[in-house]
Amino acid sequence: MIWIGDVLVSQGEGGVYHERMLGGARVWDPYRSKLSALYHTGAGIDLIPEMRVLYLGAANGTTVSHVADYVEVVYAVEFAPRPMQDLLEVCRRRRNIIPLMADAARPEQYAPLVEPVDLLYQDVAQPDQAAILLRNSVSLKPGGTLILMLKTRSVDVRKEPLDVFCDTIDILTSSGLIVKESKWLTPFHADHAAIVCIKPERVRE
């Protein structure tokens, strides 16, 4: 990851969302992007140029554009037409983003287009976030990394965020994933947790 002092940046063409520029690089704001917030807490895995990424919940392409600056190719899944319009504009300027207009909960509709990826990143506002992540892990190489941005308030508003978090960890570990690290994204994002997992080389039978 590229840091200028304590500011996280990415190298690429600016002006995607009027982001601030610093020394010719694009500032990656932790208050706007949960992935940037994760790096600011000191966790997360380094994005490297050879990486292939499947990104679920791409929205307007703000975070996607930064990820695309670091890696080889991003497969970006988004279901809503309005944000997809913006994402397409980003795609026209960045040749390494493949937009997939599909529901992240139905990977069978787009998985045939997605190569095996090194990183599976998920940031969707759905109550069954963990299940969606697991269903999409077919596209992930063995040994690959999964990053789940858990919106505890989207899972269940009535439950305590910590309970939702623990339940999610249980689902992930009981499905054979290895939880590497987990962080709350405060003060950048309230009631949001990031969970970083590894898909084992061999899946337990």
Place this chain on the structure above:
Amino acid sequence: MQSYWFGDIRDGRCISFTGDINAFIERVQSVFTLRDTYAPPDWEEAVLCGAFHDRHEYLSKLQAVCIAVAERFIREQYSRKDAELLQMVRTLDEIDTVINLLSEKAAEWYLIRHPAFSRKYHRTPAHALVKTMHEKSKGALGKVAGEIERLGNTRTILAKEVSARANDVMPNTSALIGGLVAARLMSRAGGLLPLSRLPASAIQVLGARTALFSHLKTKSPCPKHGIIFQHRRVHNASRDVRGKVARVLAGKLAIAARLDYFRGTEEPEFLEKAQKRIDATGARREP
């Protein structure tokens, strides 16, 4: 046989798919139903296939096809009849907010210029006050009042258009609750399809989000009605049956929304029965 978006592999032989962008769009959408075992696409296989020269070409073709698929999907979504109605009714509600805010500010300003003026004991409706301000004030204040009046006229025209469009897009729902309220329900749900998927209990409290969540989190009573309170049969009902009317109306609205989405035409038989049932609920306990 294994099918990929770039071609078919049969008995170790690969036949690459050729065609224009539209053919590729169809291909991408149909290739998914063909597959029975999942095999991830491999760009090296696609190159061996002769479909592309290198990885760069593979990715740029895939991107071009995926952008085209997304563009077509967005066009289809936006050409649905409810897409424009949604924006119309949201704009209408926003104009209402703006008119209220501006009239309030202008009235405060007018009171400074006319210290003896008061709205106490005078039943001056807001639009009448705006008219007075427009006629009696010089300079910017008069202009502001004039703009509010003009905005009011725009609002009237837009409200009529919303009503007419709602009657066309959602005939059954509009017949039960009126075009404007029907359009507002649809806007809150996010479209006609999401509205048709909502259970009646959700339609009943659509628009009462704060009350609903405070009920779910604490012990406060649950809301009886949301947007449907704007309908006369709900707000004119006596307090003791209001919740009941709201519930019955919401039940019929849920059916109406499904008829609107899946049939799209008015169903007189359903409407007649539904109207009777709703009226009967409201009238039951009256002396």
